[in-house]
Amino acid sequence: MIGGRPALLLLPICVLAALPARGEEPAEPVVEGEVWEDDAIWEDDEAGPWDPWEGMNRGIFAFNEAADRWAVEPLAIGWDTVVPEIAQIGVDNFFENVAMPRRIANDLLQGKPVKAGSDLGRFLMNTIFGIGGLFDPSTRNGFFPPSDEDFGQTLGVWGVPAGPYLVIPVLGPSSPRDALGLAVESFLMTPEYYFLPSYVSYISTGTRLLNDRALALETLRAERAAAFDFYAAARSAYVQYRENQVRDRAQTPEEDDEALYYLDEDDDADL
Amino acid sequence: MRLSTTSTKMTTRICSGLALLLTAGAALSAVAEAVPAKTVIEQTVAQVLGVLQDGERSSAQKRLALEEIAHGRFDFRTMSQLVLGRNWKRLEPTERDEFVDQFTTYLANDYGSRLDRYEQEKVAVVGEESKPRGDVVVKTRIVGGANDGVVVDYRMRPQKDEEWKIIDVVIEGISLVANFRDQFKEVIARGGPQALIEKLQEKNAEAAEA
Numbered sequence: 001m002i003g004g005r006p007a008l009l010l011l012p013i014c015v016l017a018a019l020p021a022r023g024e025e026p027a028e029p030v031v032e033g034e035v036w037e038d039d040a041i042w043e044d045d046e047a048g049p050w051d052p053w054e055g056m057n058r059g060i061f062a063f064n065e066a067a068d069r070w071a072v073e074p075l076a077i078g079w080d081t082v083v084p085e086i087a088q089i090g091v092d093n094f095f096e097n098v099a100m101p102r103r104i105a106n107d108l109l110q111g112k113p114v115k116a117g118s119d120l121g122r123f124l125m126n127t128i129f130g131i132g133g134l135f136d137p138s139t140r141n142g143f144f145p146p147s148d149e150d151f152g153q154t155l156g157v158w159g160v161p162a163g164p165y166l167v168i169p170v171l172g173p174s175s176p177r178d179a180l181g182l183a184v185e186s187f188l189m190t191p192e193y194y195f196l197p198s199y200v201s202y203i204s205t206g207t208r209l210l211n212d213r214a215l216a217l218e219t220l221r222a223e224r225a226a227a228f229d230f231y232a233a234a235r236s237a238y239v240q241y242r243e244n245q246v247r248d249r250a251q252t253p254e255e256d257d258e259a260l261y262y263l264d265e266d267d268d269a270d271l
Numbered sequence: 272m273r274l275s276t277t278s279t280k281m282t283t284r285i286c287s288g289l290a291l292l293l294t295a296g297a298a299l300s301a302v303a304e305a306v307p308a309k310t311v312i313e314q315t316v317a318q319v320l321g322v323l324q325d326g327e328r329s330s331a332q333k334r335l336a337l338e339e340i341a342h343g344r345f346d347f348r349t350m351s352q353l354v355l356g357r358n359w360k361r362l363e364p365t366e367r368d369e370f371v372d373q374f375t376t377y378l379a380n381d382y383g384s385r386l387d388r389y390e391q392e393k394v395a396v397v398g399e400e401s402k403p404r405g406d407v408v409v410k411t412r413i414v415g416g417a418n419d420g421v422v423v424d425y426r427m428r429p430q431k432d433e434e435w436k437i438i439d440v441v442i443e444g445i446s447l448v449a450n451f452r453d454q455f456k457e458v459i460a461r462g463g464p465q466a467l468i469e470k471l472q473e474k475n476a477e478a479a480e481a
Contacts, residue, residue, distance in 0.1 A: 048453050089417075145420045215417075218388065226381045228454045228470055236453035237445050244444020249422060251400070260449055261353060261406065261426065261439070263360075 049239040050164050057167040061231050064172055068213075076213035083214070090134040091211045095204075096146065097126045097133025102189045106149035110157045118144045148245065151189065152181025156246035165235050173238035308407040308427040308435040309399045315344055316394045316411070323389045334383045346428060346436035347375040353438065354451045355459075362464050370464070373471035380478035392416035394423075405429060406438070 051057065080088070100123040107116035122138040129137045139145075155177050156162065163176035174182070193201045227233040251257075306314075322328070322336045351371040352359045362370065393414040400408045406428050413421045426439035426446075439448040458467045 048456060139419070222385060226474075228451075228467075228474075229457045232454040232457045233450055236450045240445045240449060241443060247444075249444065254403070257402065260446065260452075261402075262404065263352065263357065 049235050051235060052164050053166065057165060057235075058231055060167040060169055061234070063169060064167065065230075067170065072209075072213055073217070076210055076217060079210045080214040080217055083211075088211055088215055091207065092215065093126070093130070093136045094133045095208045095211075096136075097123065097130070100126075100146070102185060103147040103149050105189060106151060106154045107147055109151075109154045110149060112149075115144070115147055115149075119147045122146055150181055151184045152178035152242070153246050155181055156242075162239075162242065165239060173234055175239075175242070178242065305433050306435070307399075309396060309409050311344070311427070311435045312409040312411065312425055313396050315340070316396065320393065323386070324391070330387055334386060337386070338379050338383065341379065344437055346430065346438050347371060347378075349428060349436075349438045350374075350448060353448045354455060355464075356452050356456070358456070358459050358464065366464055366468065369468055370471070373468060373475060376475045377471050377478075380475060384478070384481075390416045392418060407435070408441075 083091075100119055104116050104119045104123070107113075107119055122143050125138045125141070125143070126133045126136055129135075152175075160177050162178070166174045166176060166179065168174045168179060171182075223233070224230055252260075318340055319337060322333050322340070325333070328336070348371050351367075351374050354374065355362070355370070359367070395412045395414050396409065397412050398410045400410065402408065406426055409425045409427060411423045411425070413419060413423065422443055424441040425437050426441065427435040428438045430436055439446055441447070455467055458470060
């Protein structure tokens with residue numbers, strides 16, 4: 001459901017996209033007005049997301065934004081007009097349910113048998129009593145929240161570092177680790193596509209993307225309007241979100257916590 | 272296509288989350304001293320939900336009421352300082368004050384504009400966690416609605432009078448402070464602090480017109 005073949009078609013692009021862009025400047029236009037004279041003292045000296053491919057990433061991000069604006073968003077608006085929200089939620093439930101076996105596999109690969117058991121119960125209940133997963137009776141019946149494990153997270157749990165931030169054409173924010181996770185999920189964890197005709201995977205992937213995008217219409221609009229640098233906002237959110245998922249929402253490492261919440265002692269005098 | 276799903280979903284969650292949550296971060300304007308951090312959040316949540324669910328009030332009235340609550344509960348100056356990180360000490364005192372003002376207005380406008388999307392969600396306070404240097408993280412979870420199960424943490428810091436104030440809102444691991452810090456760093460690196468303040472003023476002026 002991850003869109004076996006369609007997703008695979010994009011992989012060569014991901015690999016190309018992963019080549020480092022040396023010495024490239026950010027593609028962002030220079031802020032109008034006077035340029036700050038002494039750049040050196042404003043250089044950021046704090047740890048933020050690791051983004052050595054920023055120039056290339058910003059280019060791809062701009063491309064994705066344009067593709068969204070001119071193609072994906074208009075389609076999603078059409079979908080949103082025709083399909084009532086309750087049906088969109090049903091579609092979302094359905095795809096979440098189809099993904100469950102893959103989630104369970106990842107639960108097990110990460111050594112979480114209890115979670116795997118709960119997800120299996122959820123999958124059976126939603127498939128049988130939720131009409132093939134269109135409804136989500138498990139949540140109402142006190143099941144644990146569904147797992148969101150994917151192979152990118154599994155790699156993270158195994159100790160594979162995420163690597164630098166990476167924007168993939170069409171697919172958006174990622175990292176080399178998550179791109180590899182996506183490849184493994186597409187090849188090995190979506191066996192249904194080996195025996196279903198290929199148009200099924202195209203239709204299901206298309207529907208899923210469109211439905212997801214339709215559910216996010218208002219939010220993305222608000223987020224774009226609110227951002228100062230939408231690229232940086234998306235990057236920061238993606239990196240933090242994925243780290244949190246890999247840690248299973250446990251505490252942030254202490255150094256990161258210190259760096260975020262405490263400045264040098266001499267700053268306290270200013271408060 | 273999972274990643275894009277992950278990211279659109281993530282964005283939906285963060286954003287609608289932020290809307291509800293930041294506003295939900297507010298509280299009683301007159302909290303007695305030494306009320307535990309967790310209690311502060313519990314009271315705040317009750318108050319904010321009370322305003323949101325009040326059918327009598329218009330959205331403009333709701334917004335005003337929530338802003339007032341937020342001013343009593345957030346430490347906007349510390350948030351501003353953390354958001355600028357090391358760049359804070361490089362600002363002139365007047366620039367600092369201007370930044371705090373503009374950033375506070377910006378947050379109020381941004382989250383105020385999302386209030387209409389409130390859909391009867393509730394908030395459960397699920398626990399708290401002490402940090403080594405005296406901060407406390409109060410953990411909450413959204414119950415019901417499209418964001419059911421989303422985890423929201425409030426980072427609280429004791430003030431001089433021992434009252435707890437919110438210095439960050441962390442939704443599904445995404446810190447508001449870190450997110451703005453990463454954005455502002457880019458703006459400051461390119462145009463200095465003045466460029467950032469101007470950009471904030473611009474956004475605030477746009478919001479005032481709308």
